[in-house]
Amino acid sequence: MALDSKSDTQTRDFKVVGTRPNRPDGIDKVTGRARFGADITAPGMLIGRVLRSPHAHARIVSIDTSQAEALAGVRAVVTSADFNKIEDDDFTADILDNCMASEKAMYDGHAVAAVAASSEAIAKRALKLITVEYEVLPHVTDVDAAITADAPVLHEGRTDETVPAGMSGNVISRFEFGHGDIEAGLAAADKVLERSYKTEATHQGYIEPHACMASMGPDGQADLWCCTQGHYMVRNTCAAIFGMEQGQLRVTASEIGGGFGGKTTVFLEPVALALSRKSGRPVKMVMSRSEVLRATGPTASSSVDIRLGMTKDGRITGARAELRYQGGAYPGSPVEFGSMSAFAPYDLEHVKTVGWDIVTNRPKQAAYRAPGAPMAAFAVESAIDELAKGFGLDPLEVRLKNAAREGTKSSYGVTYPAIGLEATLRKAKDHPHWTAPLGPNQGRGVACGFWFNFGGDTCVSLNITPDGTVTVSEGNPDIGGSRASMSMMAAEELGIPYEKVRTIVADTGSLGQNEVTDGSRVTFAVGLATIEAARAAKREMCRRAALVWGIDEEAVEWIDGAAQPAGPNAGDHPPMTLAEIAATASNTGGPIAGHHEANPEGAGVSFATHMVDTEVDPDTGAVKILRYTVFQDAGKAVHPAYVEGQFQGGAVQGIGWALNEEYIYGEDGVLQNAGFLDYRIPVASDLPMIDTVILEIPNPGHPYGVRGVGETSIVPPLAAIANSVSESAGVRMAQLPMSPPKVLAAMQSK
Amino acid sequence: MSQVHVTTTINGDPTEFLCEPDETLLDVLRDRLGMTGSKEGCGTGDCGACSVTVNGRLVCSCLVLGAEAEGAEVATIEGMSDGETLHPLQRKFIEHAALQCGICTPGLLVAAKSLLENHPDPTEEEARYWLAGNLCRCTGYDKIIRAVMDAAEEMREAS
Secondary structure (H helix, E strand, C coil): CCCCCHHHHHHCCCCCCCCCCCCCCHHHHHHCCCCEHHHCCCCCCEEEEEEECCCCCEEEEEEECHHHHHCCCEEEEECHHHCCCCCCCHHHHHHHHHHCCCCEECCCCCEEEEEEECCHHHHHHHHHCCEEEEEECCCCCCCCHHHCCCCCCCCCCCCCCCCCCCCCCCEEEEEEEEECCHHHHHHCCCEEEEEEEEECCCECCCCCCCEEEEEECCCCCEEEEECCCCHHHHHHHHHHHHCCCHHHEEEEECECCCCCCCCCCCCCHHHHHHHHHHHCCCEEEECCHHHHHHHCCECCEEEEEEEEEECCCCCEEEEEEEEEEECCCCCCCCHHHHHHHCCCCECCCCEEEEEEEECCCCCCCCCCCCCCHHHHHHHHHHHHHHHHHHCCCCHHHHHHHHECCCCCECCCCCECCCCCHHHHHHHHHHCHHHHCCCCCCEEEEEEEEEECCCCCCEEEEEEECCCCCEEEEECCCCCCCHHHHHHHHHHHHHCCCHHHEEEEECCCCCCCCCCCCCCCCHHHHHHHHHHHHHHHHHHHHHHHHHHHHCCCHHHEEEECCEEEECCHHHCCCCCEEHHHHHHCHHHHCCCEEEEEEECCCCCCCEEEEEEEEEEECCCCCCEEEEEEEEEEECCCCCCHHHHHHHHHHHHHHHHHHHHCCCCCECCCCCECCCCCCCCCCCCHHHCCCEEEEEECCCCCCCCCCCCCCCCHHHCCHHHHHHHHHHHHHCCCCCECCCCHHHHHHHHHCC | CCCEEEEEEECCEEEEEEECCCCEHHHHHHHHCCCCCCCCCCCCCCCCCCEEEECCEEEEHHHCEHHHHCCCEEECHHHCCECCECCHHHHHHHHCCCCCCCCCHHHHHHHHHHHHHHCCCCCHHHHHHHHHHCCCCCCCCHHHHHHHHHHHHHHHHHC
């Protein structure tokens, strides 16, 4: 049979892809029917609560749980003593230690014990009856302070072989990328800018706190329901922690109330399983907002030194970045991604980045939308802007002059295929926003951003029902409309209406391994698997039609939702629609399905250019966002409204990061703003509409040309806004957030 | 302390419940009455995910005691549609893709309904300030504001 080949896709005339149908979970979500993590209940359910360290760094001398255990209604109390010690697997051991502290409490809010009781009120009372004896230790929360010689060392012996001898034990790893000769490159410049930049830690800020319900029986089987970006990851991680076989733990993902990377690991899940095992009852756990902020992953704070050389006509001759990221109390800050992505938008002969992964007494960082990239882009794009404006050059022209294109060897090693950076820059330059007049105290900034995009293990099963509707089972939680996109791609491929396809997120017992919903991978990888599963089903349906017609299956092709003879030699047979083939499937060999399992390469890197106008209040330093436009390459926008939504959402998270959001620690190492009143994310009245321009430079690695779009949109805003505010305020802003007191102080000191 | 017996009306339904004196209306709705459409995002009145109306007034149900519902008319997201017919705001939220994850959606819809009941013809700025107490982390509010303005226009034309 004939199938659409990958090479057809750039000129393909799509019928469903590119339209804006209503999402299948829409009604549930506007009526309150959708069930999120905290909405799950079970008969006999207990409520679990966590006791958390009030100290930033303390040795746990002893924990006495006897009084709590004696309280009526308490069914189980667990501490680290209730978990196996994990040997030879630092990655999992760190995750477990973060879920339940063993020898030391590493940060304010670190879990040290947990209880399960018949009511939340009793559970809370029980926490007060647990006595923990702490030996308080010196702490450090700042990334630059953590690498000084007299900083308290969090872990002994965790530094790896990449780190030169003699550095603080808080330096865990060193990364290096680049090519050419930096000193020679800088020597060729008309001007070399050297500047340091700092960003504060910000939280993903999903509105739904972490929640789960666990049920573990004495036979070793367990069920877990939770809000997560990857229930397969939850299964595998919990199985490793408990020494269980993965097949004995079934995890079902609830609807997820936002994640942005923050729900790509476990926090409560192992604790709930341990409490359930000990109590013999289902245990539900839900975090409070302050627990979310104190104990789940914010992103890293960063300190970056840039050396950038430019000729007076705007050519970058040499570029060096040294990046220090603290990722909280355990190894694994996203500094490697930061180091790889810092100069990724540019075609540079001499480029080098050095990254340092540093630990501090803060919560273990978790991925946050393009993890590591926004801070690096903040520094690089600020430096480019400052040099360009210093020479009186157009900052878009300077970026165009240095832009990476097809065939460019990137700073992190790969050579690019067709990419969309230049297209976003040209579109930005031609956009009316670029030439719109500005008033007093107003400025305009631009910046570019890059993200890798991932593939990853993926399984999709597509089943044809007897009445000719189609069900798609995939294994990735739908975090922003992906069930709609999968249904659209299945409908496109099968040639049937969108409404005939229903996509569900299946539990871990129903499909093989699926990578987490991360890396902007889902529309790309799960979409690819959905298309391939549909193709497998089409092949089978063509075979069934051939059987009915008594002709060779190669003589049948699939056109417009029906099997048809592939030319005059195949005989004169009326088309058999999908519904007709489905209705007789029982007589032609049984039910029809297609499935596809893969770890697809070719995710296709992504670029964006952002443009923003700001106004600074000279009396208060407050910054108002006046106008914002996102230009980003989507490869192919499957559901353009949800692509726009990703652009807008990323831009606004970036606005929060640039202007207001920060983790504020006191001298005591305690988080001072663990609530939405003081950790201030953008609200509707802070913002204008966020304009979007979708570019479509097809990704050759996807049947329809799709690239991931979710993460790139948070990469440019920090720098774009800083470049704009620097113009509005008349002083270069090199530290985030640009909150009113900081902007005012900068203006007064200029 | 013993529990409080409360007689109230929720979405037009006569309802009785027992609650602790210090139990919030949100916990009563979610844990005692099984009405989990109202969400807890913060528990401190900062995010608006638990928005309901009590006697027509928009409140965060996490800041109201269950006992305060005595004799009151409470309206939640579960009562917003009329049988099979969605409220225009609900329909416009779907059509405009005004939700991504959907966790803030019930609270935003309750708050937006309250806005349009008080101000049927709001400016964009008025809508933005009215909804400033409802946090959404996914959308950047653009499509939410468009959905609200579109619903307002449709409702004005229909009335």
